[in-house]
Amino acid sequence: MPLTASLCLAPASRPPAPAHWLSPPDESGSGAKKISGRQIADILKKPLTSEVFLIDHFLSHEECDQILEELRFAIWRPSLTYMLQQDGTRRDVLSPYRVSKTAQQKWFSDELQAMVAAIERRFGEMFGLEKANLEYWQGTDYPIGGSFYYHLDSGYWEDHYAGDRILTLLLYLTTPPEGGGTHFRALDRTVEAKTGRLVVWSNLFPNGKCNHRMIHSSVPLVEGRKTTLITWLRQKQFRFF
Ligand SMILES: O=C(O)CCC(=O)C(=O)O
Numbered sequence: 089m090p091l092t093a094s095l096c097l098a099p100a101s102r103p104p105a106p107a108h109w110l111s112p113p114d115e116s117g118s119g120a121k122k123i124s125g126r127q128i129a130d131i132l133k134k135p136l137t138s139e140v141f142l143i144d145h146f147l148s149h150e151e152c153d154q155i156l157e158e159l160r161f162a163i164w165r166p167s168l169t170y171m172l173q174q175d176g177t178r179r180d181v182l183s184p185y186r187v188s189k190t191a192q193q194k195w196f197s198d199e200l201q202a203m204v205a206a207i208e209r210r211f212g213e214m215f216g217l218e219k220a221n222l223e224y225w226q227g228t229d230y231p232i233g234g235s236f237y238y239h240l241d242s243g244y245w246e247d248h249y250a251g252d253r254i255l256t257l258l259l260y261l262t263t264p265p266e267g268g269g270t271h272f273r274a275l276d277r278t279v280e281a282k283t284g285r286l287v288v289w290s291n292l293f294p295n296g297k298c299n300h301r302m303i304h305s306s307v308p309l310v311e312g313r314k315t316t317l318i319t320w321l322r323q324k325q326f327r328f329f
């Protein structure tokens with residue numbers, strides 16, 4: 089059953105929260121590779137252009153299952169796209185270019201909040217990134233045929249208090265048998281969606297300007313289920329706790 093079809097706020101029974109979730113990579117058996125973490129840390133020091141990094145098994149299958157279970161209790165809404173309007177402003181609007189549902193972090197359960205906090209600690213340990221500069225997480229769930237047409241994740245927030253999006257950090261929680269990958273048109277590269285895979289890319293040139301070569305899409309889902317967690321690293325502090 090697709091995730092979005094089985095949402096409820098007060099389930100009769102819910103699994104207990106994992107006691108020790110997301111242990112450090114070396115102990116978890118998740119196979120996360122520190123070497124790749126260093127590569128990502130390098131982007132933060134000196135942004136490389138047109139690079140896409142993968143870390144397979146960043147999350148174990150069990151961790152993904154636990155997140156998926158908790159996402160059932162989030163509130164899902166049709167995904168919005170930040171688009172230029174006729175009056176010259178940009179707004180989040182419903183659009184045929186994006187067919188999916190989104191759960192904003194503010195609607196995550198306490199258990200899921202703890203899980204994403206653990207992921208952020210791992211980002212900190214592996215990549216040395218500043219968690220206060222991360223946007224709030226979003227869960228995304230695509231129906232069969234669902235997709236997100238080619239777009240850029242940066243270039244819209246130069247005047248925002250937190251600046252633009254340096255990095256995109258996308259976690260696939262499922263492995264669709266067909267479709268559902270992420271396609272980088274200018275790089276001629278498709279990243280397949282695989283359970284536990286983290287894909288990270290740099291959106292900006294070293295001078296802070298948008299790198300248009302990072303245009304990408306979520307490829308239409310043909311079979312199975314595609315559910316992801318995504319966040320973005322801003323140039324400056326985004327969250328004030
Ligand atoms: O899920 C994907 O493959 C890409 C998602 C994406 O581009 C986005 O949410 O901005």
